[in-house]
Amino acid sequence: MNPMDVVFELFEELPRQGPGSAEATRRALACVPDLPDDAVILDAGCGTGAQTLVLAQGTKGRVLAVDQHESFVAKLTQQAADAGLHERILPLRADMTRLPFPEGCFDLIWSEGAIYTIGLRTGLKGWRRLLKPRGSLVFSELSWLVDAPPAEAAAFWSTAYPAMQTVERNRAIALEEGYRVVTQFQLPDEGWWQSYYEPMLVRLPVLRERYASDPVALQLLAEQEREIDIYRRYSQSFGYVFYVLQRQNDRVWRTSGIHRRVVGFEETN
Numbered sequence: 329m330n331p332m333d334v335v336f337e338l339f340e341e342l343p344r345q346g347p348g349s350a351e352a353t354r355r356a357l358a359c360v361p362d363l364p365d366d367a368v369i370l371d372a373g374c375g376t377g378a379q380t381l382v383l384a385q386g387t388k389g390r391v392l393a394v395d396q397h398e399s400f401v402a403k404l405t406q407q408a409a410d411a412g413l414h415e416r417i418l419p420l421r422a423d424m425t426r427l428p429f430p431e432g433c434f435d436l437i438w439s440e441g442a443i444y445t446i447g448l449r450t451g452l453k454g455w456r457r458l459l460k461p462r463g464s465l466v467f468s469e470l471s472w473l474v475d476a477p478p479a480e481a482a483a484f485w486s487t488a489y490p491a492m493q494t495v496e497r498n499r500a501i502a503l504e505e506g507y508r509v510v511t512q513f514q515l516p517d518e519g520w521w522q523s524y525y526e527p528m529l530v531r532l533p534v535l536r537e538r539y540a541s542d543p544v545a546l547q548l549l550a551e552q553e554r555e556i557d558i559y560r561r562y563s564q565s566f567g568y569v570f571y572v573l574q575r576q577n578d579r580v581w582r583t584s585g586i587h588r589r590v591v592g593f594e595e596t597n
């Protein structure tokens with residue numbers, strides 16, 4: 329058996345595969361500028377699609393929901409049908425680093441708790457060209473809320489997510505990659521517990537019993553429990569942050585000091 333099976337078994341049964349909430353999705357959606365009524369939206373790394381359903385309910389547009397894990401996509405297909413949204417939600421199994429879409433085709437790209445899997449810069453760079461000229465990108469990302477986090481939290485995340493940055497640094501990276509930062513806000517505490525850690529705490533003992541003779545699976549489950557413990561004790565120092573960005577006009581971006589510093593002014597003239 330593949331040791332990662334236990335991870336998928338754990339996550340498939342949860343209402344969502346990362347921290348978040350319908351309220352937070354709606355709040356971020358309300359901040360998106362210039363969104364047309366018939367918006368074409370990409371939900372990148374949709375998981376089983378908790379936020380996909382909210383996006384479809386909150387707009388009149390079409391949502392293309394992409395994930396590389398087959399059973400997540402299948403679950404979303406079923407949920408979209410159950411909610412009567414199958415005509416406006418199009419689930420697709422695909423790798424979000426190699427999306428088969430033409431340039432400039434999306435009004436909005438959404439990615440809750442998933443951009444980290446491909447790297448923040450990779451996501452920002454690759455998705456920018458898929459956006460229409462005034463298109464927006466909304467993503468949520470685990471971020472440091474303080475400059476000097478407690479040693480135990482820093483040690484845990486230095487292994488679990490070494491690329492984690494502060495909110496200020498993520499804003500700066502967004503500017504460097506050709507976006508304007510419309511706003512950002514922190515996911516409230518309930519968004520970690522209600523649809524994520526609480527159901528996970530119910531599920532963990534069941535899986536521990538099922539995988540009792542598999543030390544690798546038990547280790548993976550123990551790491552999840554440790555993450556919950558770290559969040560419980562150090563949630564003042566890190567959190568999930570929603571970033572609402574709008575694609576910067578190419579000419580403005582290219583002639584900005586930021587672009588000169590990042591790519592070299594000569595290359596763009």
Ligand SMILES: C[S@@+](CC[C@H](N)C(=O)[O-])C[C@H]1O[C@@H](n2cnc3c(N)ncnc32)[C@H](O)[C@@H]1O
Pocket residue numbers: 343344345346347348372373374375376377378379394395396397400422423424425439440441442445446
């Ligand atoms: C932490 S989960 C978040 C899922 C969902 N957005 C949510 O908030 O519940 C990250 C998701 O990204 C997907 N993923 C990771 N790498 C991917 C890739 N290269 N292409 C497409 N999906 C990917 C995983 O399968 C997983 O469903």
